[in-house]
Amino acid sequence: xxxxxxxxxxxxxxxxxxxxxxxxxxxxxxxxxxxxxxxxxxxxxxxxxxxxxxxxxxxxxxxxxxxxxxxxxxxxxxxxxxxxxxxxxxxxxxxxxxxxxxxxxxxxxxxxxxxxxxxxxxxxxxxxxxxxxxxxxxxxxxxxxxxxxxxxxxxxxxxxxxxxxxxxxxxxxxxxxxxxxxxxxxxxxxxxxxxxxxxxxxxxxxxxxxxxxxxxxxxxxxxxxxxxxxxxxxxxxxxxxxxxxxxxxxxxxxxxxxxxxxxxxxxxxxxxxxxxxxxxxxxxxxxxxxxxxxxxxxxxxxxxxxxxxxxxxxxxxxxxxxxxxxxxxxxxxxxxxxxxxxxxxxxxxxxxxxxxxxxxxxxxxxxxxxxxxxxxxxxxx
Numbered sequence: 001x002x003x004x005x006x007x008x009x010x011x012x013x014x015x016x017x018x019x020x021x022x023x024x025x026x027x028x029x030x031x032x033x034x035x036x037x038x039x040x041x042x043x044x045x046x047x048x049x050x051x052x053x054x055x056x057x058x059x060x061x062x063x064x065x066x067x068x069x070x071x072x073x074x075x076x077x078x079x080x081x082x083x084x085x086x087x088x089x090x091x092x093x094x095x096x097x098x099x100x101x102x103x104x105x106x107x108x109x110x111x112x113x114x115x116x117x118x119x120x121x122x123x124x125x126x127x128x129x130x131x132x133x134x135x136x137x138x139x140x141x142x143x144x145x146x147x148x149x150x151x152x153x154x155x156x157x158x159x160x161x162x163x164x165x166x167x168x169x170x171x172x173x174x175x176x177x178x179x180x181x182x183x184x185x186x187x188x189x190x191x192x193x194x195x196x197x198x199x200x201x202x203x204x205x206x207x208x209x210x211x212x213x214x215x216x217x218x219x220x221x222x223x224x225x226x227x228x229x230x231x232x233x234x235x236x237x238x239x240x241x242x243x244x245x246x247x248x249x250x251x252x253x254x255x256x257x258x259x260x261x262x263x264x265x266x267x268x269x270x271x272x273x274x275x276x277x278x279x280x281x282x283x284x285x286x287x288x289x290x291x292x293x294x295x296x297x298x299x300x301x302x303x304x305x306x307x308x309x310x311x312x313x314x315x316x317x318x319x320x321x322x323x324x325x326x327x328x329x330x331x332x333x334x335x336x337x338x339x340x341x342x343x344x345x346x347x348x349x350x351x352x353x354x355x356x357x358x359x360x361x362x363x364x365x366x367x368x369x370x371x372x373x374x375x376x377x378x379x380x381x
Contacts, residue, residue: 001340002201002230002320002354004053004138004178005031023061024074028110029327031062033334035125036113041341042134049341051354052323053138053178054126056165063121063169075114079107085260095279099264102282123169130170136353138200139166139174148185148371148380155188159195176200176354182230182374189223197225199358201320204229206372206379215307215364217316217357226363228354230320230374237299239321244296245330246270249288251280253329263331289332293339301347316357 005026038049054062061067086100117125129135141147141158142165150158159177167173175198182203192200204216207229216229238244245253248267255265255274265277266285300317307315326333344351352360372378 001050001351002053002138002178002228002318003034003050003323003326004320005055005058005323021074023067024071026324026328027062027071028075028078029331030324030334031122032110032113032118033327034323034337035129037334037338037341038129038134039117039125041338042129042132046341047133048136048352048356049134050351051136051138051176052126053140054122055140055144055178055180056142056162057144059122059126059165059169063123068119068121072111072114075107075111079104079111081260081262082107085257085262085264088259093279095281096264098282099262099280100260103262127170130172136176136355137166137170137174138176138178138354139163140177140180144180146181146183146373146380147179147188148183148373152191156191156195159191159197163195163197175358182372183380184369184373185371186221186368189220189225189227192220192225193223199226199228199354201228201230201318201354202369203232203372203374203378204318205232206374207367207369215311215313215316216318217361218364219366221366221368226358227367227369228318228357231303231317234299234303234317234319235321237296238319239325244292244336245325245333247288247292249281249284251285251331252277253331285332286335289335289339293336293343296336296340297343297347297349300344301349304349314361316361318354 041049082100082104085103086097089096089100126135126137130137140162141155142161143158145155145158147155147158163173163177173196175196177192177197177200179200179202182201184202200220202220216231218227218229219225220227236243244250246267248269250267251263252265252267252274253263255263255277257264264280265274266280268277300319303317304315307317326337330336341351371380373380375381
């Protein structure tokens with residue numbers, strides 16, 4: 001499984017309700033809990049859990065002293081907002097009071113994690129998990145540009161700077177990268193090879209010679225760079241209009257209690273007005289997480305068996321998502337992710353990083369993708 005974090009701009013560092021506060025919201029809701037999942041599983045002796053792409057400009061924000069101070073203040077403000085909501089909803093539906101209590105507990109947990117593990121930034125956390133073999137950190141070009149539309153000299157420079165930044169922060173140059181938006185143009189593999197990049201992800205749906213249950217791990221063009229084809233069907237099972245996060249029982253991302261900034265409603269239904277949505281029920285959502293873990297694991301296992309039968313060799317699948325899906329956009333996402341990482345080995349599926357696959361497996365025949373990305377139409381739109 002591949003997760004990629006990117007916020008290629010400096011987010012507003014204000015207080016609710018000024019600005020979207022993307023950095024703080026994603027940091028609290030995604031980066032803290034996702035890496036806590038990895039840490040917890042690593043402490044149980046599990047290795048090779050996922051490949052995590054971190055855009056260099058985001059890595060710089062997560063290490064910056066000013067951003068660290070502001071985020072610490074934001075977490076305290078979150079706790080105050082939860083206390084305010086508890087008083088505001090006194091005498092209302094008990095479910096709303098439980099939402100406020102749950103938000104207070106989450107903010108207290110986030111403060112504890114930040115103060116005990118993150119006070120010196122993200123790099124020590126990432127470097128520790130990387131050196132323990134729990135995850136692979138993918139690098140990338142410095143400012144998350146759409147590389148195919150850059151001049152070649154600028155493209156090479158951006159990649160070189162981004163890889164150097166990864167080496168500085170993590171103590172080792174990333175071998176794999178997350179190409180922004182999976183953007184590719186024929187010939188880019190030679191730039192990658194020249195900078196020491198060994199593997200990256202491309203958009204599987206854009207590759208005409210990867211139809212059906214073909215081999216998704218291939219050499220790229222006439223280079224030694226390995227391309228992993230993102231499994232679009234499997235990824236969309238999690239992240240699409242009809243994917244898991246849109247289920248009626250999950251917390252609604254778009255419905256706010258504006259005085260407190262909290263999100264007290266569950267999805268309820270697609271055509272239900274925000275004011276008519278039912279209060280969020282954590283127990284109900286947790287039950288649905290279990291069902292969706294089972295559904296995903298069953299789908300993965302069935303796909304692997306079909307692919308192995310079709311190719312006559314052990315099968316590999318690549319599911320890739322933005323990290324911010326887990327927790328920020330999909331509140332229950334970290335719980336689902338932990339459930340999947342625990343359940344896949346129990347179902348006989350070995351979870352590996354991209355780097356482990358490159359080291360252990362022989363790639364399939366070379367592919368020459370057309371100009372592509374994971375955007376609309378799988379082209380450059």
